[in-house]
Amino acid sequence: MNSKFLPLISGSLMTINFLMFWALPIFGMGQLWKLGFNKILISLYDLIDQNKIIRNFASQYIYTKPEHADYFTVSFLVTLQTVIMIPILFYTQLVYGYLPWWLIAIYYCLWVGFGGRTIGSAYTMAHKEGHNRNLYNPIIRPYIGNLFENYVGLFFGNIPWNFTTSHIFIHHRLDGGIGDTFYEWDLDRSSILDFMLYNHRVFLHMCGYSSLKFFHAHKDKVRANLLLTGIYTYCVVGITILALTRSIPFLFWIFIQPMLCMSYFLALMNIGFHGFIEFDENGTNIQCINSTTIINGTDDSFGEDDHMAHHYNTNVYYRDLPKLQESKIEEFKKYKASVFQKLSIVELSIFIVFGLWDKLADYYVDYSGKMTKDEIINLLKERAKRKETTYEEYEEYLSNPTLDIRKQFKEKTKINNSTK
Numbered sequence: 001m002n003s004k005f006l007p008l009i010s011g012s013l014m015t016i017n018f019l020m021f022w023a024l025p026i027f028g029m030g031q032l033w034k035l036g037f038n039k040i041l042i043s044l045y046d047l048i049d050q051n052k053i054i055r056n057f058a059s060q061y062i063y064t065k066p067e068h069a070d071y072f073t074v075s076f077l078v079t080l081q082t083v084i085m086i087p088i089l090f091y092t093q094l095v096y097g098y099l100p101w102w103l104i105a106i107y108y109c110l111w112v113g114f115g116g117r118t119i120g121s122a123y124t125m126a127h128k129e130g131h132n133r134n135l136y137n138p139i140i141r142p143y144i145g146n147l148f149e150n151y152v153g154l155f156f157g158n159i160p161w162n163f164t165t166s167h168i169f170i171h172h173r174l175d176g177g178i179g180d181t182f183y184e185w186d187l188d189r190s191s192i193l194d195f196m197l198y199n200h201r202v203f204l205h206m207c208g209y210s211s212l213k214f215f216h217a218h219k220d221k222v223r224a225n226l227l228l229t230g231i232y233t234y235c236v237v238g239i240t241i242l243a244l245t246r247s248i249p250f251l252f253w254i255f256i257q258p259m260l261c262m263s264y265f266l267a268l269m270n271i272g273f274h275g276f277i278e279f280d281e282n283g284t285n286i287q288c289i290n291s292t293t294i295i296n297g298t299d300d301s302f303g304e305d306d307h308m309a310h311h312y313n314t315n316v317y318y319r320d321l322p323k324l325q326e327s328k329i330e331e332f333k334k335y336k337a338s339v340f341q342k343l344s345i346v347e348l349s350i351f352i353v354f355g356l357w358d359k360l361a362d363y364y365v366d367y368s369g370k371m372t373k374d375e376i377i378n379l380l381k382e383r384a385k386r387k388e389t390t391y392e393e394y395e396e397y398l399s400n401p402t403l404d405i406r407k408q409f410k411e412k413t414k415i416n417n418s419t420k
Helices: 005-021 023-049 052-062 066-096 101-112 114-131 152-156 162-174 192-206 209-217 221-245 248-274 307-312 318-327 329-335 345-353 357-361 373-385 391-398 403-417
Strands: 293-295 339-341
Touching: 005 023, 005 192, 005 248, 023 052, 023 066, 023 101, 023 114, 052 066, 066 101, 066 114, 066 152, 066 221, 066 248, 101 114, 101 248, 114 152, 114 162, 114 248, 152 221, 152 248, 162 209, 162 221, 192 209, 192 248, 209 221, 221 248, 248 345, 293 307, 307 318, 318 329, 345 357, 357 373, 391 403
Parallel strands: 293 339
Antiparallel strands: none
């Protein structure tokens, strides 16, 4: 059987599922945001966020560093929505024996949030927690742990400890390269069919399978066991929900569907974050090309749009990113870096997957000021289609992804992509 057959079926089914149940809430909440709700909600948000009493409370009692009080308002609002909506769903199921379709629809819209703010914030905070084990004040840290990664995140499709383990020690250690459970450079990022393959690969990451395989192959028992604890936790919570509600539909709509949506969403976003590649004369991946930066993005969440800095200048706080970007202008100019402006990561990803180069070129930042639009289009197209290796070779490596085999495979690809 063709090695692509089952992944293609899996990715296609996930696409159908996304279009049937999530595309409308995401599109609808995005349009409501753009049609005027953004001004109202941003004003209300700022009213809370800039309150000195609230910020002082967060600085003193919630976070280790005062600047992290920036995260308090969004964390509070997402947590509040979750602790209100989840009991309402359980109450309705237990009292009436089912969930009406309109309640599920409302929940999905709120789960997404206006302009995708709820799902984006839940992901962002789990992400921040995974990167910073000392984010929270030591007094409360033992009690709340990684709140979004391990608790709230359960209802946003996240396996507990996923960021602390696989995101940090696989994705960041390898920077999207060979062995990464988010690897995509064996695929044409502008191919819809290849995106189906990528959906399947990211789902294996989301459920923990590919990360566990990586850790075991690298004899990293500590992270393997921690991630396995998270997988067990997710399963136990799912079984508990089923036992309480005695309803497979409830489990499917409220607990499983969010993972399917988040998996699809992350696959799409990662096409934008790492969709372009180019090699130097030694066959080494060029950093400012293989990770994307969006300047003045329309949906940025605490600096998540600068994915280049996120990988290669991880310790730079999001408020300091403009200075970092300014310091890199000569590098950006030299390599024609993957820098865009005034669009969202979702738009960037969609433009790549569907090959909308004419539209994407309008958002590209040409630091040389000398490129024509056709030159920009050709540059982006070539970089999105370029591969580091073939899908078949990479799948063969994944059958036994040990450290030694990964090093050999990486060296082989460097030689193949070298221009010397």
